[in-house]
Amino acid sequence: MLLERLYDTDLAQASYLIASTDAQRAVVVDPRRDVQVYLDLAAKHGLEITDVTETHIHADYLSGTRELAAATGATIHVSGHGGADWSYGYDAHLLHDGDEIVVGEVRLRALFTPGHTPEHLSYLVTDGGVADEPGFLLSGDFIFAGDLGRPDLLDEVAGGEDTREDSARTMFASLRDRFVTLPDHVLVFPGHGAGSACGKSLGAVPSTTVGYEKRFAWWAPLVAAGDEDAFVDRLLHGQPEAHAYFARMKRQNRDGPALRGPVQPLAELAPDDAASRLTDGRAVLLDTRSLDEVHRGAVVGALTVPAATSRSTYAAWSYDPEHERTPLILLARDAEQAEELRDNLLRVGIDTVAGYITSVADLPSFVPETVAPADLSAHQHDLLLDVRGRDEHADGAVPGSAQLHGGRALWELETLPTGGRIVVYCQSGLRAGVVSAALRRAGYDITELQGSYAGWSQWAQAGR
Numbered sequence: 001m002l003l004e005r006l007y008d009t010d011l012a013q014a015s016y017l018i019a020s021t022d023a024q025r026a027v028v029v030d031p032r033r034d035v036q037v038y039l040d041l042a043a044k045h046g047l048e049i050t051d052v053t054e055t056h057i058h059a060d061y062l063s064g065t066r067e068l069a070a071a072t073g074a075t076i077h078v079s080g081h082g083g084a085d086w087s088y089g090y091d092a093h094l095l096h097d098g099d100e101i102v103v104g105e106v107r108l109r110a111l112f113t114p115g116h117t118p119e120h121l122s123y124l125v126t127d128g129g130v131a132d133e134p135g136f137l138l139s140g141d142f143i144f145a146g147d148l149g150r151p152d153l154l155d156e157v158a159g160g161e162d163t164r165e166d167s168a169r170t171m172f173a174s175l176r177d178r179f180v181t182l183p184d185h186v187l188v189f190p191g192h193g194a195g196s197a198c199g200k201s202l203g204a205v206p207s208t209t210v211g212y213e214k215r216f217a218w219w220a221p222l223v224a225a226g227d228e229d230a231f232v233d234r235l236l237h238g239q240p241e242a243h244a245y246f247a248r249m250k251r252q253n254r255d256g257p258a259l260r261g262p263v264q265p266l267a268e269l270a271p272d273d274a275a276s277r278l279t280d281g282r283a284v285l286l287d288t289r290s291l292d293e294v295h296r297g298a299v300v301g302a303l304t305v306p307a308a309t310s311r312s313t314y315a316a317w318s319y320d321p322e323h324e325r326t327p328l329i330l331l332a333r334d335a336e337q338a339e340e341l342r343d344n345l346l347r348v349g350i351d352t353v354a355g356y357i358t359s360v361a362d363l364p365s366f367v368p369e370t371v372a373p374a375d376l377s378a379h380q381h382d383l384l385l386d387v388r389g390r391d392e393h394a395d396g397a398v399p400g401s402a403q404l405h406g407g408r409a410l411w412e413l414e415t416l417p418t419g420g421r422i423v424v425y426c427q428s429g430l431r432a433g434v435v436s437a438a439l440r441r442a443g444y445d446i447t448e449l450q451g452s453y454a455g456w457s458q459w460a461q462a463g464r
Contacts, residue, residue: 385422
């Protein structure tokens with residue numbers, strides 16, 4: 001048996017290719033939408049991808065299940081659980097608890113583990129060439145290293161009302177009746193790692209074991225003691241706000257993501273062509289420079305998505321393809337980085353990319369307005385906006401500030417003053433820079449707080 005983990009550090013998301021090397025057949029679990037990586041891996045090992053599946057209807061990225069099946073002819077398997085609201089809306093082979101996907105001597109048995117979502121499946125993997133019982137669990141967003149999948153997303157982004165407590169109790173039952181009954185030796189491969197918004201405190205290690213989690217996870221003593229109420233309270237407390245784009249991901253993944261199909265390499269645009277498109281509104285620039293560079297000269301009308309981190313997430317904060325059709329032009333150092341950036345966008349369902357440029361030297365620019373902490377009290381503004389999470393804000397904030405998570409700002413514009421100036425800050429300035437560019441493009445008068453909360457705190461502690 002071959003088991004390969006493919007990890008997207010940008011979204012902290014793991015997918016898996018599992019194969020019978022004897023039968024030369026493979027199944028891919030939880031693929032992302034840029035599927036060439038799976039095709040290349042299969043070709044490297046001389047495998048045919050015959051099956052593709054996913055653990056649940058994802059919220060944080062757009063599934064590549066349909067895309068990979070279209071590219072390979074593989075059979076799609078998805079959960080047959082979920083009820084009227086959360087059943088898949090496209091043609092696929094439906095799996096129920098105990099059903100199997102078989103590739104040669106390798107068997108993946110579906111284990112119904114609801115809680116994070118109503119339809120969630122985990123997969124018990126048996127390498128029949130070595131053993132006659134499972135040795136591995138692909139746990140999706142059920143079990144993470146040291147944590148659990150959050151049970152509140154239906155309320156947060158999918159139109160649910162007061163479902164979170166019932167979902168948390170369902171999670172408790174899945175742990176008690178399913179996970180802790182498994183042998184301690186079973187190796188667990190989660191669907192996410194540290195940095196994902198699908199849980200509170202995900203570990204950074206790529207795998208764990210049933211025995212380790214039963215002994216050391218925060219939830220283990222509560223499940224062992226049967227203390228369901230305490231478990232529910234702790235699981236629900238402190239969950240971060242969900243990004244607004246998660247709602248779009250949930251709907252599209254349930255109903256069937258649009259097929260991307262074969263694509264041509266991105267074209268490098270001539271400077272005058274790019275400038276013309278940007279000036280007359282036929283395109284918008286995705287500026288991937290560092291925040292310091294942007295602050296020295298921002299391109300008029302551009303979105304700021306620094307290339308160093310969280311590209312997919314920040315792009316989805318800034319651009320909503322359900323209501324936006326203007327193509328993006330990517331700023332990239334070369335063709336290779338441009339293709340990487342396009343893949344980052346594809347993973348969150350942003351497909352409209354017109355091409356790329358390598359310099360902004362000839363584009364109209366301005367210096368974004370900033371205000372130093374010492375000058376904030378005298379600065380004329382109508383709103384001081386903290387775009388960190390609510391827990392961060394509660395732990396310490398600039399006096400007089402209002403909190404609105406950066407991942408929800410463009411979807412809650414009605415909470416912002418339309419005719420006044422807004423001062424924006426986060427912890428270090430990065431998130432504030434991303435949100436500020438998006439709000440400027442939406443027509444708001446934005447000033448950024450120099451140094452953001454960290455800078456303000458340092459100034460305040462120095463005695464002002």
